[in-house]
Amino acid sequence: MTAVLAQQIGRADRQRCTVHRDAEIHAWHDLLASLEGAEWHRRTVCDAWDVADVAGHLVGQAEDVLRPWLFPLRDLKAKRKYPQAVLLDAHMMIQADEHRGTPPAEVRASFDKVWAKASRRIARNPALVRRIRVKLEGVPGFESIDLGYIQDILLARDLWMHRDDVCQALGREFDAGLYAEEIVAQVMYDVDSGPFWGDRPAVLLELTGQGGGTYRLGRDEPVGRAALDAVGYMRTLSGRDDHPVVTGDPVAVEAVSSCRMAF
Numbered sequence: 001m002t003a004v005l006a007q008q009i010g011r012a013d014r015q016r017c018t019v020h021r022d023a024e025i026h027a028w029h030d031l032l033a034s035l036e037g038a039e040w041h042r043r044t045v046c047d048a049w050d051v052a053d054v055a056g057h058l059v060g061q062a063e064d065v066l067r068p069w070l071f072p073l074r075d076l077k078a079k080r081k082y083p084q085a086v087l088l089d090a091h092m093m094i095q096a097d098e099h100r101g102t103p104p105a106e107v108r109a110s111f112d113k114v115w116a117k118a119s120r121r122i123a124r125n126p127a128l129v130r131r132i133r134v135k136l137e138g139v140p141g142f143e144s145i146d147l148g149y150i151q152d153i154l155l156a157r158d159l160w161m162h163r164d165d166v167c168q169a170l171g172r173e174f175d176a177g178l179y180a181e182e183i184v185a186q187v188m189y190d191v192d193s194g195p196f197w198g199d200r201p202a203v204l205l206e207l208t209g210q211g212g213g214t215y216r217l218g219r220d221e222p223v224g225r226a227a228l229d230a231v232g233y234m235r236t237l238s239g240r241d242d243h244p245v246v247t248g249d250p251v252a253v254e255a256v257s258s259c260r261m262a263f
Contacts, residue, residue: 003215004213005216006188006189006216007192011186012152012186014152016182017152021156024159025116025119027159027175029111029112032055032108042169044165044168045168045241046162046165052102052107053100055107056095056096056099056107057095057099057162058115059114059115060092060096061095061118061155062118064095065121077094078093081097086138087136088136122151122152130148131146131147131148133147134147136262139262141261157187161234161235161240174210180210181211181212183211184207184230188215192218194261196237196260196261197259200218201220201252202216202217202218202219202221202222203223203225203251203252203255204216204224204225205217206226208229209229210231212229217255223251223252224248224250225249225252226247226248226249226256227247237260237263238260238263239260239263
């Protein structure tokens with residue numbers, strides 16, 4: 001398989017991002033509808049969150065889109081309640097806190113309602129709004145980014161990755177979806193075009209399984225090749241799994257295994 005130059009992938013356009021986001025909203029609708037009883041309280045890899053907390057956080061994400069004034073208000077709460085945490089992490093904990101204890105039927109209804117509205121709002125936002133710079137304190141590589149990038153790329157990625165978190169917590173197989181390869185490709189673009197790859201050597205990276213593809217990371221001639229599962233590597237990049245099963249040339253394996261980025 002021919003390797004794709006990660007730095008040349010380019011950013012997905014708004015129309016494609018809307019397709020990715022709406023596909024994840026639909027997948028989450030089905031997932032939430034399938035949850036029963038104690039499954040809502042299964043612990044996930046996301047710190048102390050259970051499945052219900054992940055769902056609450058995601059409802060909170062959509063609420064922030066629909067009611068932008070919630071973002072600074074939640075930041076203030078986050079600073080008071082979680083002063084030792086990175087502000088973005090603390091903000092997300094407030095999102096989960098605010099929805100903790102909500103009956104499952106209400107969580108399902110709220111998720112469907114707010115995300116349908118939020119996705120439409122994102123798709124219609126004018127360019128002036130999309131260019132607003134957002135400061136994410138304590139998030140390396142994302143200290144100041146466009147609102148359009150957050151809403152188009154990061155929110156769909158967050159929905160996708162958290163769906164895998166919940167599937168893992170439940171012991172279910174994760175269906176990465178029709179657009180997994182495109183979502184993974186956007187991550188590879190960010191890794192290579194942003195500050196995340198850093199001074200690591202150029203390598204050929206073969207991602208296997210759902211969302212897989214072969215990428216060239218770095219600027220010079222590749223010093224080796226590494227291979228691992230695509231979804232598994234997204235978990236490693238995002239800090240969920242620090243012990244990925246990577247095969248290949250040692251120098252490439254080390255470079256791939258040690259890279260991290262905010263999701």
